Amino acid sequence: MLSIYADIRKEHGKSASRKLRKNNQIPAIIYGKLNVPVLIKLNYHDVLNKKIDKNFFNTLNIIVDNNNILVKIKRIQKHPYKFKIIHIDFLYVN
16 A cells, blocks of 8 residues: 655645745545545655555555554646646545
């Protein structure tokens, strides 16, 4: 199972997400039916290196503040012509 390290982001919105992208980070969210949504930020190059692996689209382990969260990718938003990842939605796996 692949593991990705993430940090909690305190700011949300368009301008905060743009600042993250300029600093080579990807804004993301983890949500689910019974759980509280968590706003996170991921290292862009770490995600790109993990995306090459065929298990990337299976269950992932996201490590946030020394907590392991099992997730699946719901949606990856990409830039229309730069092929850069803009945002990732994750779902909790129960």
